[in-house]
Amino acid sequence: MNTSSPDISPARAPMFFQRRFLPMWTALSLGAFTDNMLKQALSIALVFGVISAPLISNDDALPIIGTLFPIAMLLFSTIAGQLADKYETSFMFRRTKFAEFLLMILAATGFLLGSSVILIVTLFLMGAQSAFFSPVRTSAMPKYLHADELVRGNALCSGGLFVSVMIGIVIGNTLITLPNGSIVVSSILILAALGGWLAIRSAPEAAANAPNLKIDWNGFAQSVTLVRFVTSSPGVLRPVLGVAWYWAIGALVTVAVPLFVRDELHAQPGVVAVLMTLFTIGAAAGAIGASLLSKGRTGLGFSALGAGGASIMTIAVFFIASGYPPHDGELQNIGEFFANGRSWLLAAAFILASVSTSVFVVPLQAAVQRRAPTETRARILAANNMINAAGAIIGSSLVLLGTRTTLNYVDLFLGVGVAQAALTGYMIHRKNNVAEGLFDEMLMTKTSAPDIDLSGKAV
Numbered sequence: 393m394n395t396s397s398p399d400i401s402p403a404r405a406p407m408f409f410q411r412r413f414l415p416m417w418t419a420l421s422l423g424a425f426t427d428n429m430l431k432q433a434l435s436i437a438l439v440f441g442v443i444s445a446p447l448i449s450n451d452d453a454l455p456i457i458g459t460l461f462p463i464a465m466l467l468f469s470t471i472a473g474q475l476a477d478k479y480e481t482s483f484m485f486r487r488t489k490f491a492e493f494l495l496m497i498l499a500a501t502g503f504l505l506g507s508s509v510i511l512i513v514t515l516f517l518m519g520a521q522s523a524f525f526s527p528v529r530t531s532a533m534p535k536y537l538h539a540d541e542l543v544r545g546n547a548l549c550s551g552g553l554f555v556s557v558m559i560g561i562v563i564g565n566t567l568i569t570l571p572n573g574s575i576v577v578s579s580i581l582i583l584a585a586l587g588g589w590l591a592i593r594s595a596p597e598a599a600a601n602a603p604n605l606k607i608d609w610n611g612f613a614q615s616v617t618l619v620r621f622v623t624s625s626p627g628v629l630r631p632v633l634g635v636a637w638y639w640a641i642g643a644l645v646t647v648a649v650p651l652f653v654r655d656e657l658h659a660q661p662g663v664v665a666v667l668m669t670l671f672t673i674g675a676a677a678g679a680i681g682a683s684l685l686s687k688g689r690t691g692l693g694f695s696a697l698g699a700g701g702a703s704i705m706t707i708a709v710f711f712i713a714s715g716y717p718p719h720d721g722e723l724q725n726i727g728e729f730f731a732n733g734r735s736w737l738l739a740a741a742f743i744l745a746s747v748s749t750s751v752f753v754v755p756l757q758a759a760v761q762r763r764a765p766t767e768t769r770a771r772i773l774a775a776n777n778m779i780n781a782a783g784a785i786i787g788s789s790l791v792l793l794g795t796r797t798t799l800n801y802v803d804l805f806l807g808v809g810v811a812q813a814a815l816t817g818y819m820i821h822r823k824n825n826v827a828e829g830l831f832d833e834m835l836m837t838k839t840s841a842p843d844i845d846l847s848g849k850a851v
Contacts, residue, residue: 433577437568500582531601631756659728673746
């Protein structure tokens with residue numbers, strides 16, 4: 393490992409604008425944009441009959457689309473983690489982002505031909521591409537950044553990701569139904585993917601974690617191995633499970649909110665867009681807040697604070713929403729909905745719950761990166777992706793409690809809030825009973841240096 397630190401003195405540009413961070417951040421943000429623009433444009437095209445699904449109804453195709461990403465993550469993460477450990481980081485960055493560019497050309501073909509089959513296959517392959525890119529990116533951060541910069545780096549990445557998700561959803565939702573919408577959407581997807589590939593070509597070289605690793609193509613056996621790495625590495629399992637909890641809650645909210653708005657709030661889809669936009673803005677703000685709160689620290693104490701805030705605000709959503717009177721007639725539009733003062737309280741609770749949840753998760757992701765042993769870091773982060781995908785599937789499935797039982801959708805928020813409260817209690821207990829700095833001694837000494845070559849050129 394290169395033990396010399398690159399020049400990151402205050403005289404140089406801030407970390408965000410340096411080669412060791414900006415290309416990676418740009419590629420991540422543009423990738424999140426293309427993923428969500430493609431998914432949203434496909435969903436809206438099906439709902440409004442711009443294209444038709446084969447063999448099944450358009451409505452039945454939507455749940456399938458929702459599971460494509462986590463299924464692909466589960467299937468490909470075992471191989472992806474091995475490749476990310478075996479090969480040099482900038483090499484893997486360039487290959488995975490070029491694959492994304494090719495997939496966006498395939499998606500454009502699907503939109504222009506009106507082929508839902510091509511688009512659904514492309515969306516699944518984008519999930520696979522994300523499975524390969526994610527462990528490269530997350531395992532690269534401890535190479536590019538000092539240990540005490542990891543929370544800030546993760547916060548900036550999360551902020552960029554959330555904003556990109558929101559923009560992708562809004563643009564995909566808006567453009568696909570316009571005249572020549574397929575052409576416009578296709579062009580934007582290709583240009584965004586091209587921009588991500590060009591940006592990542594400037595990423596510095598960073599040595600492979602385990603260049604002599606022999607790739608095992610047995611996905612099932614490797615799944616067991618990867619999970620064993622997580623459970624046997626000191627201090628890794630708990631933050632991994634915490635991040636998976638975050639993904640489960642995010643999936644539950646994403647699936648439940650449209651049904652919650654229709655059946656509990658008696659409002660039109662425009663209100664869904666408003667609440668989801670507020671949720672995304674809150675997530676981005678929370679990520680930046682975690683960065684500011686955790687400067688020079690592990691941030692794990694603030695993670696517990698975030699869990700507590702999320703619990704309070706989620707329970708508040710339950711009580712505020714439970715007070716809506718029955719509504720006869722047509723569903724309310726945005727103006728009618730927000731004419732009720734209770735709706736403003738609900739919006740505030742939504743955004744504060746999202747802020748708190750982001751403050752909760754960002755330090756946990758940094759802890760996983762910081763604590764994972766170098767030689768297995770990418771595989772541990774690939775296992776993290778697998779566990780996140782499982783969490784997302786579980787979170788989405790919990791919505792069936794609202795569709796298949798006597799529970800109302802608003803009751804799901806109460807259950808999540810109570811579970812968050814229990815998690816907060818555990819985190820406080822854990823913090824009070826574990827020695828300060830345990831598993832995080834490198835933060836105290838700050839001797840860990842980024843392992844990169846800033847003079848190297850991408851080839």
